[in-house]
Amino acid sequence: VTPINVRVLAASNSNLIEEVNRGRFREDLFFRLNVLTLTIPPLRDRLSDIPLLVNRFMQLLTIEYEQEQFFIPEQYMHKLKQYQWPGNVRQLRNFIERLVLICDSGFDYSVFDELYFELFEYRSNKIYSQGKRGLQPALETQSLPSITGDSEYAKIKSALETSGYSRSKAAKLLGxxxxxxxxxxxxxxxN
Known part of the structure; x- marks a missing residue:
C-alpha cells in the first residue's frame, strides 16, 4: 500500500452552512471540506472585471475558432459593464463566444448591438420560467433536438442566416x- 496525500477543491453555489442546518448536507463532510473558504461575488458586483474577462475570452475563443483576434471598442465595453449579468461569468463568456462566431472577420457594431439587445429582450419577455432547478429556458429557447417539424426548419434557417451560412457555426449555435x-x-x- 502506497500512502498518498490528497487535497480536495470543491465549489458550491449554495450556502453550505444553511444546508447543514436544514439537514440537506452532511455536517461531517462539511467540516472535512471546510479548510479554506473563498467567496467570489457575482459578476454584477465586480463590473470592473468585465474588460479583463472579455479580453481573455476573446483571446481564447479566437484561437479556438481559428479566427483573427479583434477587440471591442471602449464604448461597447462600457455597455457590457451596464448589464447585470444574472448568468455571471458563464453568460458573459457565452455572449463573447456568440460575438466571435458571428463576427468572423472583425468587430461588427450591428452584430454587437443585436446580441446586446437580445440580453434585455430575454429578460423582458420572461422566456425563463422558474422550475425546480432554478431558471429553465422556456420553449422558445430550447435546443434543436427538442424541436420538430416546421419550427426545426425555421430554427435551422435562422442559424444559417445568423452565421453567414457557415454550417460549422450554425451547428454550434444550434447545439x-x-x-x-x-x-x-x-x-x-x-421534403
Whole structure:
C-alpha cells in the first residue's frame, strides 16, 4: 500500500452552512471540506472585471475558432459593464463566444448591438420560467433536438442566416454536430 496525500477543491453555489442546518448536507463532510473558504461575488458586483474577462475570452475563443483576434471598442465595453449579468461569468463568456462566431472577420457594431439587445429582450419577455432547478429556458429557447417539424426548419434557417451560412457555426449555435445539421438539411431538401 502506497500512502498518498490528497487535497480536495470543491465549489458550491449554495450556502453550505444553511444546508447543514436544514439537514440537506452532511455536517461531517462539511467540516472535512471546510479548510479554506473563498467567496467570489457575482459578476454584477465586480463590473470592473468585465474588460479583463472579455479580453481573455476573446483571446481564447479566437484561437479556438481559428479566427483573427479583434477587440471591442471602449464604448461597447462600457455597455457590457451596464448589464447585470444574472448568468455571471458563464453568460458573459457565452455572449463573447456568440460575438466571435458571428463576427468572423472583425468587430461588427450591428452584430454587437443585436446580441446586446437580445440580453434585455430575454429578460423582458420572461422566456425563463422558474422550475425546480432554478431558471429553465422556456420553449422558445430550447435546443434543436427538442424541436420538430416546421419550427426545426425555421430554427435551422435562422442559424444559417445568423452565421453567414457557415454550417460549422450554425451547428454550434444550434447545439448539434455538423454532420447532424447536414443530415437535417438533406431531409428538408427531400421534403
Amino acid at each position: 448539434i454536430s455538423r454532420t447532424t445539421l447536414w443530415k437535417k438539411l438533406k431531409k428538408f431538401e427531400q
